[in-house]
Amino acid sequence: MAPQIPETQWAQVAEKTGGPLQYKQIPVQKPGPDEVLINIKYSGVCHTDLHALNGDWPLATKLPLVGGHEGAGVVVAKGDLVNDIEIGDHAGVKWINGTCLACDFCQQSDEPLCAQALLSGYTVDGSFQQYCIAKAAHIARLHKDIPLDAVAPVLCAGITVYKGLKESGARPGQTVAIVGAGGGLGSLAQQYARAMGLRVIAIDTGAEKRKMCLEQLGAESFVDFATSQNVVKDVQAQTEDGLGPHAVLLVAVNEKPFQQAAEPLEPLS
Ligand SMILES: [Zn+2]
Ligand SMILES: [Zn+2]
Incomplete structure (x- = not known):
């Protein structure tokens, strides 16, 4: 049976650079054709989240911003082009949310250098929300024996x-x-x-x-x-x-x- 996905969810949102963070209700996004929607069960917090909130880096964040890039949870919806992961599978949202998969860097496994890279909790909304979007090609596939709380910090720090x-x-x-x-x-x-x-x-x-x-x-x-x-x-x-x-x-x-x-x-x- 398909999971029930609410229209709205709780999230930690920065409306402007420097904060404050607001714990509030926002809409649940629908996954695009090559994306999945993950019900986040646990999220780590990385020092980069603080840099994003405070605007410390030359690359601007999206605004309003939902931070977080160490999210572990369960796939609850997926786009039409996603055929290598199933609803109910466990998955992780990493710093690299998606890349072009076609440039020289991507083709040599240097995706972090891809000029088109989408960054979770920075240029796209991240894991400090109940339902997070990520490109299917880049989510971490997690075996169901792996505890989601323990694996969350592995998704960036590890x-x-x-x-x-x-x-x-x-x-x-x-x-x-x-x-x-x-x-x-x-x-x-x-x-x-x-x-x-x-x-x-x-x-x-x-x-x-x-x-x-x-x-x-x-x-x-x-x-x-x-x-x-x-x-x-x-x-x-x-x-x-x-x-x-x-x-x-x-x-x-x-x-x-x-x-x-x-x-x-x-x-x-
Ligand atoms: Zn990090
Ligand atoms: Zn690329």
Whole structure:
């Protein structure tokens, strides 16, 4: 039986840049031919949502705006051209809501660079609403065994660090240093790194984060950037040959780590 879809729904709406957010009723959109309508059950909140609300970036958002790009839910309607996902299937709304699928970038799996990309919660309405539209080609297909609350933050934070680790080229048995390892992105990155067979040097600060990284997230060593006299040397010293890690994943928010990031890396030749 087809799900009952209401005419209106609750959403968090920014009428203007800078807010405030208003929790209000808005119409439920109808999916276009290549789109699905997803009943959002859970949504993560990303720092990018704050940038979108505050207009921090050069690219303007749509207005009024429904933010959010870590939405997990159930497909309740689909367009006529969508034949590879069914009503009732679980799906996720990501930052990339849709792309042209035809430009050079799209054809080389670099869809985030597509000039026609639609961005969830930025140039199109996102997951801070009960019913969200997304292009069928880009939704994340979620197995029904995957808890929707747990997978929601994976749809941006998880993808971000997984892609970083994958693109780094580090292979099983090699070492990766994660700067900001005790934060939201870093804690996910450590788990992916371990699952990919990588050895982790966690860089962050404080006893609490040290304990979490070493005892819960599987880092082999921890460098406290606040107490270290020389972070680069201390990171290099954690590797067996002393030459440094094979890759550095940078998920800190401060500028200095960006300037230092490449310094502890082992020589390329
Ligand atoms: Zn995000
Ligand atoms: Zn494209």
